[in-house]
Amino acid sequence: MASIPMQYVLxxxxxxFSLGLIGLIARRNxxxxxxxxxxxxxxxxxxxxxxxxxxAQADGQVMFMFILTMAAxxxxxxxxxxxxxxxxxKTLDVDAAKDLNG
Amino acid sequence: xxxxxxxxxxxxxxxxxxxxxxxxxxxxxxxxxxxxxxxxSSLILALAALVPAASTVPRHVTDLFVVDKFALFYMGLILAxxxxxxxxxxxxxxxxxxxxxxxxxxxxVATLGASLLAISSHFISFFLGTGIVSLSxxxxxxxxxxxxxxxxxSLKYLILVGAATxxxxxxxxxxxxxxxxxxxxxxxxxxxxxxxxxxxxLIGFGLLIAGISFExxxxxFHMWTPDVYQGAPAPVTGFIATVAKAGIFALMLRLxxxxxxxxxxxxxxxxxxxxxxxxxxxxxxxxxxxxxKRLLAYSSIAHLGYLMVPFLAQGQLSxxxxxxxxxxxxxxxxxxxxxxxxxxxxxxxLDDSEAYRGMFKQHRWPAVMFGLxxxxxxxxxxxxxxxxxxxxxxAGVQGSVWLxxxxxxxxxxIGFFYYIxxxxxxxxxxxxxxxSIGPTGKGTSVVLSILTGILIILGLFPTPLIGMIAKIxxxxx
Amino acid sequence: MSLxxxxxxxxxxxxxxxxxxxxxxxxxxxxxxxxxxxxxFIFFLxxxxxxxxxxxxxxxxxxMVLFVFVIMMLNLGPQSIDQERxxxxxxxxxxxxxxxxxxxxxxxxxxxxxxxxxxxxxxxPQQVAISLFGPYLLGVELAxxxxxxxxxxxxxxxxxxx
Numbered sequence: 001m002a003s004i005p006m007q008y009v010l011x012x013x014x015x016x017f018s019l020g021l022i023g024l025i026a027r028r029n030x031x032x033x034x035x036x037x038x039x040x041x042x043x044x045x046x047x048x049x050x051x052x053x054x055x056a057q058a059d060g061q062v063m064f065m066f067i068l069t070m071a072a073x074x075x076x077x078x079x080x081x082x083x084x085x086x087x088x089x090k091t092l093d094v095d096a097a098k099d100l101n102g
Numbered sequence: 103x104x105x106x107x108x109x110x111x112x113x114x115x116x117x118x119x120x121x122x123x124x125x126x127x128x129x130x131x132x133x134x135x136x137x138x139x140x141x142x143s144s145l146i147l148a149l150a151a152l153v154p155a156a157s158t159v160p161r162h163v164t165d166l167f168v169v170d171k172f173a174l175f176y177m178g179l180i181l182a183x184x185x186x187x188x189x190x191x192x193x194x195x196x197x198x199x200x201x202x203x204x205x206x207x208x209x210x211v212a213t214l215g216a217s218l219l220a221i222s223s224h225f226i227s228f229f230l231g232t233g234i235v236s237l238s239x240x241x242x243x244x245x246x247x248x249x250x251x252x253x254x255x256s257l258k259y260l261i262l263v264g265a266a267t268x269x270x271x272x273x274x275x276x277x278x279x280x281x282x283x284x285x286x287x288x289x290x291x292x293x294x295x296x297x298x299x300x301x302x303x304l305i306g307f308g309l310l311i312a313g314i315s316f317e318x319x320x321x322x323f324h325m326w327t328p329d330v331y332q333g334a335p336a337p338v339t340g341f342i343a344t345v346a347k348a349g350i351f352a353l354m355l356r357l358x359x360x361x362x363x364x365x366x367x368x369x370x371x372x373x374x375x376x377x378x379x380x381x382x383x384x385x386x387x388x389x390x391x392x393x394x395k396r397l398l399a400y401s402s403i404a405h406l407g408y409l410m411v412p413f414l415a416q417g418q419l420s421x422x423x424x425x426x427x428x429x430x431x432x433x434x435x436x437x438x439x440x441x442x443x444x445x446x447x448x449x450x451x452l453d454d455s456e457a458y459r460g461m462f463k464q465h466r467w468p469a470v471m472f473g474l475x476x477x478x479x480x481x482x483x484x485x486x487x488x489x490x491x492x493x494x495x496x497a498g499v500q501g502s503v504w505l506x507x508x509x510x511x512x513x514x515x516i517g518f519f520y521y522i523x524x525x526x527x528x529x530x531x532x533x534x535x536x537x538s539i540g541p542t543g544k545g546t547s548v549v550l551s552i553l554t555g556i557l558i559i560l561g562l563f564p565t566p567l568i569g570m571i572a573k574i575x576x577x578x579x
Numbered sequence: 580m581s582l583x584x585x586x587x588x589x590x591x592x593x594x595x596x597x598x599x600x601x602x603x604x605x606x607x608x609x610x611x612x613x614x615x616x617x618x619x620f621i622f623f624l625x626x627x628x629x630x631x632x633x634x635x636x637x638x639x640x641x642x643m644v645l646f647v648f649v650i651m652m653l654n655l656g657p658q659s660i661d662q663e664r665x666x667x668x669x670x671x672x673x674x675x676x677x678x679x680x681x682x683x684x685x686x687x688x689x690x691x692x693x694x695x696x697x698x699x700x701x702x703x704p705q706q707v708a709i710s711l712f713g714p715y716l717l718g719v720e721l722a723x724x725x726x727x728x729x730x731x732x733x734x735x736x737x738x739x740x741x
Contacts, residue, residue, distance in 0.1 A: 029663060037265065040272075073728070080740075083652065125731070
């Protein structure tokens with residue numbers, strides 16, 4: 001298989017990462033916030049696998065597996081919190097949760 | 103892995119095994135206090151296990167961990183912090199109507215995660231450590247899920263930490279791409295080779311620092327921290343402010359002791375700017391706070407800024423100054439949040455500063471303890487806070503980081519105003535209607551009194567501890 | 580083979596862009612799955628077939644499905660799309676997008692200038708497995724502690740939810 005320069009993959013992961021960051025800040029629906037975090041974590045994982053491939057080490061892939069684990073656990077907790085939030089506040093709006101601002 | 107490796111990691115093995123046992127106890131043992139006692143004893147056991155671990159030091163356990171005296175010191179501090187939090191939570195959780203087993207289990211797991219950070223020497227253990235701590239904290243903050251405040255605080259924390267972790271990871275990936283290794287020592291070896299001038303490096307480390315600053319709640323990455331601290335249960339807030347931060351700080355010390363951070367370099371400047379902002383903004387923002395927990399949150403932001411001063415000064419005094427101040431900071435913060443917790447229950451917390459008015463008349467000793475904790479945060483005698491601050495100052499002067507030292511002084515002076523306001527409130531005349539939520543139980547007062555005692559002793563006789571720390575932490579920075 | 584990479588990359592970027600701008604949550608999830616599948620293909624091109632499979636099975640297959648379950652549980656109905664349209668404040672986007680674009684351009688220039696040898700080795704699953712059972716064994720154990728914390732957490736928060 002012909003080679004793909006690592007830079008290109010890193011640029012791709014940087015683009016995905018920034019798209020995730022934009023989504024995180026710009027969207028008001030908490031659901032999209034959680035989704036954006038997933039996008040960012042996936043982009044970071046892509047960068048790791050690319051780096052691992054460049055150095056011909058399995059470490060990048062190992063790190064990706066751990067990122068996967070963490071992302072899964074985090075999103076589970078995030079989603080159950082979202083369900084509770086909906087139960088309490090009756091909305092998924094991030095800006096609606098303003099009890100604490102003081 | 104050899105027997106020696108297992109012995110050096112003994113505290114972690116104990117905590118992990120006990121986590122499983124506590125989980126089984128929650129399922130099969132109906133006694134409501136069971137998980138508390140199990141957690142307490144496992145943390146004590148883990149602390150005791152530091153002694154055999156110390157005999158195998160220094161040691162690399164696989165690529166992921168390095169166990170040396172520095173690591174054991176911070177691990178001991180973290181385990182002690184977890185122990186104190188558990189002890190202080192008992193009275194608080196006794197008033198919780200639901201199931202408590204998970205609370206203590208998660209405190210134990212979070213302590214495990216923070217200990218990982220203290221011994222970590224690899225990006226993977228860094229990531230796993232922060233992951234374990236964060237995951238446990240999401241649930242601990244939201245422990246009473248029918249309360250709006252808790253859910254809001256936990257979600258904000260989740261979003262904050264999720265973004266921080268992603269930024270951290272991306273930085274790590276860039277560093278890995280440059281050096282081909284995720285191990286701290288390997289990175290430092292390769293960093294000094296002449297051909298390493300890659301642009302990835304600056305961005306990678308820059309992002310790494312940003313991620314670490316998010317976790318340490320330094321300005322300008324502190325956005326939702328006060329909300330989280332206010333919305334979380336008081337003992338959990340105490341835990342976040344002490345144990346969680348200590349782990350990351352210890353890891354940061356280790357990482358940057360290897361990777362060099364010359365004064366005036368872009369990365370050093372990034373850190374310095376963050377430190378100065380934290381010291382100033384943290385203190386200024388605290389002045390207008392009505393809520394005690396938010397006030398303590400901003401104060402904790404400022405204190406982490408103070409701790410950055412010796413780190414950036416990189417002088418001879420720095421490691422022991424940092425170590426000593428962490429001990430004092432732990433005691434003070436746990437004492438402060440412990441008092442708040444002692445007077446709260448999971449539904450109503452003693453948060454509004456007005457509620458502290460006249461506390462001295464109704465509850466003498468707790469008011470005195472809280473007053474002493476605030477004195478220590480201010481850096482006044484006869485508490486350990488004074489010695490700690492002087493030590494930080496000395497370390498900063500030794501490194502000639504004048505701007506940082508100036509911020510330290512200015513910040514501390516601003517700090518007087520809001521700490522003293524609470525003290526005055528406590529000792530002023532009580533309001534006409536008696537408000538009090540009664541303090542909880544003997545156990546909590548004993549723990550708090552012990553903490554206060556240690557705080558005073560450290561203020562009057564700091565030398566033994568300073569000497570001990572100087573002997574332990576000789577190889578970092 | 581570079582062409583394949585560029586096509587997959589383009590699909591990933593476009594799909595992700597659609598995810599963050601989409602009003603309908605289910606549509607957004609489906610775009611996300613497309614994006615994840617193209618990233619999985621890129622993993623395959625990078626010589627990491629095991630990770631490519633994992634990406635599809637776990638990320639697209641489990642995590643996204645979890646999102647779908649939650650959407651179904653919430654059962655928000657068609658008025659949610661109108662609500663999203665209200666919340667979608669176009670004014671907040673340009674500022675953030677410009678900042679992100681600046682970062683991206685910086686990164687782009689930085690990455691352009693670096694000269695990295697472009698070798699792509701085939702890292703078979705065996706090597707990953709040997710890593711996991713060898714030097715990173717403790718990491719796997721700790722990942723299980725991580726999952727324990729997550730499990731206990733979800734159980735506790737989710738109790739008596741309905």
